[in-house]
Amino acid sequence: xQQLNQSPQSMFIQEGEDVSMNCTSSSIFNTWLxxxxxxxxxxxxxxxLYKAGELTSNGRLTAQFGxxxxxxxxxxxxxxxxxxxxxxxxxxxxxPTGGTxxxxxxxxxxxxxxxxx
Amino acid sequence: DTEVTQTPKxxxxxxxxxxxxxxxxxMGHRAMYWYKQKAKKPPELMFVYSYEKxxxxxxxxxxxxxxxxxxxxxNLHLHALQPEDSALYLCASSQGGQGAFNTQYxxxxxxxxxx
Numbered sequence: 001x002q003q004l005n006q007s008p009q010s011m012f013i014q015e016g017e018d019v020s021m022n023c024t025s026s027s028i029f030n031t032w033l034x035x036x037x038x039x040x041x042x043x044x045x046x047x048x049l050y051k052a053g054e055l056t057s058n059g060r061l062t063a064q065f066g067x068x069x070x071x072x073x074x075x076x077x078x079x080x081x082x083x084x085x086x087x088x089x090x091x092x093x094x095x096p097t098g099g100t101x102x103x104x105x106x107x108x109x110x111x112x113x114x115x116x117x
Numbered sequence: 118d119t120e121v122t123q124t125p126k127x128x129x130x131x132x133x134x135x136x137x138x139x140x141x142x143x144m145g146h147r148a149m150y151w152y153k154q155k156a157k158k159p160p161e162l163m164f165v166y167s168y169e170k171x172x173x174x175x176x177x178x179x180x181x182x183x184x185x186x187x188x189x190x191x192n193l194h195l196h197a198l199q200p201e202d203s204a205l206y207l208c209a210s211s212q213g214g215q216g217a218f219n220t221q222y223x224x225x226x227x228x229x230x231x232x
Contacts, residue, residue: 103219
């Protein structure tokens with residue numbers, strides 16, 4: 001099956017620094033999603049990308065859908081302590097045709113972010 | 118509103134117990150999902166319901182039994198679980214369709230401990 005390589009696995013940074021993480025795949029996706037998960041909580045959607053080459057921002061977060069459709073990156077600018085958590089990328093293929101209507105996500109292994117005040 | 122709710126928040130059960138997890142969404146989404154997640158690992162898909170019909174069962178043991186009573190509700194019935202089934206169980210939903218319509222929104226999860 002498809003696999004996503006997410007890097008780095010973990011990051012230890014100082015408050016105020018910028019952060020960059022990325023995901024690469026051996027095959028293409030139609031959608032790239034970035035989620036953040038706090039301990040004991042469910043993943044929260046940060047940014048969704050639906051088009052190759054798309055660059056999207058959400059506050060201090062910026063993400064891009066790679067032009068080859070096999071990669072995506074997430075940048076966080078001016079990190080703050082509440083940015084701490086695990087960040088997951090996820091790729092999704094087009095839903096199957098023939099009456100079904102759902103998506104199947106392939107997740108990266110996650111990037112654990114620690115921010116020192 | 119992109120809220121998916123899950124109850125209970127925490128559940129402790131013995132290996133002979135029968136319990137159920139509940140998930141609810143009122144966004145009019147027609148696809149609902151159950152995931153299992155171990156600590157510091159990505160979620161693993163268990164089941165997908167599309168228009169209240171089971172569409173995917175990822176070879177999940179029969180001690181996990183999903184149910185979709187209506188388009189807003191998703192249950193996961195648990196029976197004779199093993200300690201290794203202890204995990205965070207996540208529910209998600211998506212509108213149904215292509216592209217943006219299949220973006221999944223997750224609930225807060227149920228932390229399950231099997232003794």
